[in-house]
Amino acid sequence: MKLYVSNKRETPRMFDNGVMEFFSRTHWSVPLWFFVPIVISFVALGVLRGSFTIPQHIGLLLAGLFIWTLTEYVLHRFVFHYEPRTDWGRKFHWMFHGVHHDYPSDPLRLVMVPSVSLPLGGLFFLLFYVALGDPSVFPFSAGFFIGYLFYDITHYAVHHFPIKGKLFGTLRELHMRHHFQQPDRGFGVSSPMWDHVFRTSMLRERSRVSESSNDELNANS
Numbered sequence: 001m002k003l004y005v006s007n008k009r010e011t012p013r014m015f016d017n018g019v020m021e022f023f024s025r026t027h028w029s030v031p032l033w034f035f036v037p038i039v040i041s042f043v044a045l046g047v048l049r050g051s052f053t054i055p056q057h058i059g060l061l062l063a064g065l066f067i068w069t070l071t072e073y074v075l076h077r078f079v080f081h082y083e084p085r086t087d088w089g090r091k092f093h094w095m096f097h098g099v100h101h102d103y104p105s106d107p108l109r110l111v112m113v114p115s116v117s118l119p120l121g122g123l124f125f126l127l128f129y130v131a132l133g134d135p136s137v138f139p140f141s142a143g144f145f146i147g148y149l150f151y152d153i154t155h156y157a158v159h160h161f162p163i164k165g166k167l168f169g170t171l172r173e174l175h176m177r178h179h180f181q182q183p184d185r186g187f188g189v190s191s192p193m194w195d196h197v198f199r200t201s202m203l204r205e206r207s208r209v210s211e212s213s214n215d216e217l218n219a220n221s
Contacts, residue, residue, distance in 0.1 A: 002177065003101065003181075003183055004039060004102055004103070004104055004179065004180070005103060008105060009105050009106070009107060010105075010106060010156055011025060011106045011107070011108045011109065012099065014095060015036070023115060024113065024151060026108060026110075026111050026113045027108065030111065030113075031112065032126050034114055034118060035145050036052050036088050036149070038145055039145050043061075043138070043139060043142045045135065046136075046139035046142065049135035049137070049138070050135035050136070050138070052139070057139050060136055060143065061139050061142055061143035061146070062143060063140055064128075064140040064143025064145075064146070065144065065147045065161075066120060066141060067140075067143075067147075068081040068144045068146075068148055068151070068193060069188070069190065069191045071124075071146060072188065072189065072190060072191075073188050073195070073198070074195035076189065077187040077198075081187070090136075101179065101183065104179045104180075105160070110152075110160075111152040111155065117148075121145065121148070125137070128140055128141050139188070150190050151190040153187055155189050155190075158171055158172040158176070158189075160171035160211040163218065170192075171189070171190070171192075174192055174202055175189055176203050178202075182201075182202055182203060185200045185201065185203065186202050
């Protein structure tokens with residue numbers, strides 16, 4: 001069964017309103033413009049306002065990165081792949097994730113638009129601030145946003161570059177299989193760890209991988 005509308009490098013129109021349509025499209029580099037300065041500022045604030053040792057600072061960064069991997073999995077599995085029952089719910093879902101599965105090679109709807117990523121990032125920062133306080137929140141959040149950037153850029157790369165190798169080649173294969181073979185599995189984009197933990201890893205039966213699926217898997221190579 002075909003699981004997409006078009007695998008060509010095209011961007012379907014989402015809104016009649018030109019302004020809304022413009023802001024629904026995002027170049028892959030836009031998250032870097034916003035979040036790299038945020039990460040640098042948070043690392044600096046952690047150093048200036050805290051009395052952490054270097055291992056403590058690195059530990060908080062890694063803890064934030066770890067929490068991102070779980071957040072990515074939960075969002076992708078339970079929010080992005082939630083199936084609404086109402087017409088307006090299905091339309092809203094299509095706008096923030098369904099369109100990506102219908103047009104997986106669309107280069108302008110692969111990374112999160114700033115109108116979503118910045119408020120969402122602010123919300124997570126507030127949650128972390130309540131949980132950790134000042135100044136621990138800064139290196140922890142820096143690690144969390146580093147994880148987000150790795151996710152967004154990796155997501156673009158696995159769709160548009162024929163990347164190979166043990167790490168990125170595996171991530172690309174798993175994500176392409178999520179799109180073209182098993183959309184109910186393989187929710188980790190930047191890491192397959194939580195798919196193993198929650199038993200949603202890709203099934204490896206060779207019989208499920210048809211010749212046509214292999215063609216789709218390599219469509220962007």
